[in-house]
Amino acid sequence: MAATRSGAGSARNAAGGTRGSDRRAELLGIAARLFATQGYARTTVRDIAEDAGILSGSLYHHFSSKEAMLDEILRDFLGRLLVRFTEIEKREGVTPKEKLDELVLHAFVTIHDSPHAVALYQKESGALSHQAAFEYVNKYSHENDEVWLRVLAAGQESGAFRADIDVDLLYRSMRDSIWATVRWYQPGGGYDPAELADHFLSILYGGLLAR
Amino acid sequence: MAATRSGAGSARNAAGGTRGSDRRAELLGIAARLFATQGYARTTVRDIAEDAGILSGSLYHHFSSKEAMLDEILRDFLGRLLVRFTEIEKREGVTPKEKLDELVLHAFVTIHDSPHAVALYQKESGALSHQAAFEYVNKYSHENDEVWLRVLAAGQESGAFRADIDVDLLYRSMRDSIWATVRWYQPGGGYDPAELADHFLSILYGGLLAR
Amino acid sequence: MAATRSGAGSARNAAGGTRGSDRRAELLGIAARLFATQGYARTTVRDIAEDAGILSGSLYHHFSSKEAMLDEILRDFLGRLLVRFTEIEKREGVTPKEKLDELVLHAFVTIHDSPHAVALYQKESGALSHQAAFEYVNKYSHENDEVWLRVLAAGQESGAFRADIDVDLLYRSMRDSIWATVRWYQPGGGYDPAELADHFLSILYGGLLAR
Amino acid sequence: MAATRSGAGSARNAAGGTRGSDRRAELLGIAARLFATQGYARTTVRDIAEDAGILSGSLYHHFSSKEAMLDEILRDFLGRLLVRFTEIEKREGVTPKEKLDELVLHAFVTIHDSPHAVALYQKESGALSHQAAFEYVNKYSHENDEVWLRVLAAGQESGAFRADIDVDLLYRSMRDSIWATVRWYQPGGGYDPAELADHFLSILYGGLLAR
DNA sequence: CATGAATGAGCGTTCATTCAT
């Protein structure tokens, strides 16, 4: 859907540049911020329109519905994420541990770069997962999960990671603890993504106990 | 609050049990389940009433508002939690590591016993934290945080836990990863609270790397 | 209706005195006060019940509906008033001016004795006058009007009152200005009914202009 | 307030008239009529909308609440009234009696021109006077009272009016009897405002008694 | 007599959406 629309957008604007597309992106940015901050249900189309300096009816020139905005934001976000994670997994000549390092780092970088989309996904994916129109959210999520699980399993197989660990449980633990960071993370607020990744991995790899 | 009311109920109703109180509790249970499942905003009072087999107006015989139901659920849940956590921290002749074991175990037990209240809190506390009427949610949360942070700090001081770890970051990591379990945990579905606690602590204490 | 009910009441209580009747009167007093103070529509049966120390459902043991309470209050009030006004008009060997004096005095005395019923009537008669169930309010009011108009006309005929005055307009003026007193009159607050009557009549008879 | 808005309206809409403002005014007129006829509490927003040929929700495009409609009606009415009364009081080279003549005449003209606003004020001011949001009603009322009281007192001081009269009582009498006219006054129904004023003043000045 | 749980209709209000201009 994101592709369809942005295709239509650029078709309309073939000569004049991507002015329409810019406006779309701007509006989506506003929507993402509000959805992330207040929750999708609590955010009204009037909130979004007001923030953009137009009337709510005018939003419908750009998007067919409030849900379509949510859809576009999530589809774009999850798509990009999967592309990057897959890229990391596919890297050749790289150990599973190094891949895990990269995955974790990229997750924290994503939180830094797209905090609203991340927060939005965290907040709403639960409610969305039972709606037919958002089937793809489950699909993307599942594919992302698979990447991480394969890397963890490869680490166990290679003997780098402890064999007595349930990778399913471990992965859920890691995932939740990494992505939940978005709730308190503030760009330029004491930690940068690399530091967070380092710290997280330091505990993960070495454990809490002193030796 | 629930205790107060059920106390009043049984005083009035010494012989026949606390029938009125039971109804309240029943309705609160339904509300908690729906709030947790669909989100507070998406749950209508008609949903709750229908589930209870009455009309929406009849709910107001028991509760003054939809918000009052949310309030009672959260207050009760957070109150109980703080009492238990504080109890664990205050235990004498117990090492910080043993206290942490107990805290983690109790968290997983709480997820098992009160999954709806936990999920509800996870979902809504963010939105609630800016509302004056739910100030107490922040207060309780903060006090719970303090218990865990003191135990972690004591562990560092005693030399049991690594000194090079930022306890704030560590605590957030642990907290998010433990409580997020509620999203997928199913009573009687392969794991019990003790297993989850053991597994979690095993990774936490020993780290992921094989030796 | 008032007669019917109070008849039924005393029949029920032939042996045991008028205990039931007292309770009725007490409840009607509370209702009258609240109707007068807040308006009929703004007063809920819960307000009345709460003021009486019972639950709203229990009111229906005494009265068949909220409207029945209003009905009984108004019927009683207007009935008594008409009896007294008629009595005054019928007095023999009394001049029209003296009758007018008496009517005015009795009006102020009524305001003193039954402020709630008066205020209630003032407030609600307009809305009631178009409802079939309250036809009798118009009837009573009209009969009261007729008494006053006959006395004023007799005064003109006797030569005591100016002949160039439109008695209809005059009566409405007097009526509104007398009964509106209830809005600010406070028993024991500086004026008593006789003073108010005197003052009112002094201006009415003598005019405002100095001579 | 109406003036402000219609000003804004015509600025936006210089050529085509104040269409938006007209709609507001039209809706306010309908509301005023219904509030006056049935009472504010008994009038539903659905009544108003139906009368205007729209749905109740559509009213909220023009007004933020039912109360806001009441507010705008009353504020506009009381504001205008105070302006006119003050204007009359301030007139130079005019005796107190002549000022009183003008005040009375203007009151009857107001009843003729704005019967709904007058009736609405008469009916609801009592209930409103205890609500913080309608504080201004008391303020305006009190200022209007003061104008009349000063004119009456000046009349006494100048020797034109009887000195043995309690102006407070007199004013309340006059006020209630004048404004209550709205309950039965019908434009084009036998009396015009000037006749009513003349008749009222004739009795007031000359008294009822024949000489 | 009174309780207390429940009804059912209706209320003021919100909000995503439509559409003529």
Next chain:
DNA sequence: AATGAATGAACGCTCATTCAT
């Protein structure tokens, strides 16, 4: 592109009333 008036469904809530206990 945008406006602004309107829709229609739904929402949280109120309240007079009923009735089994």
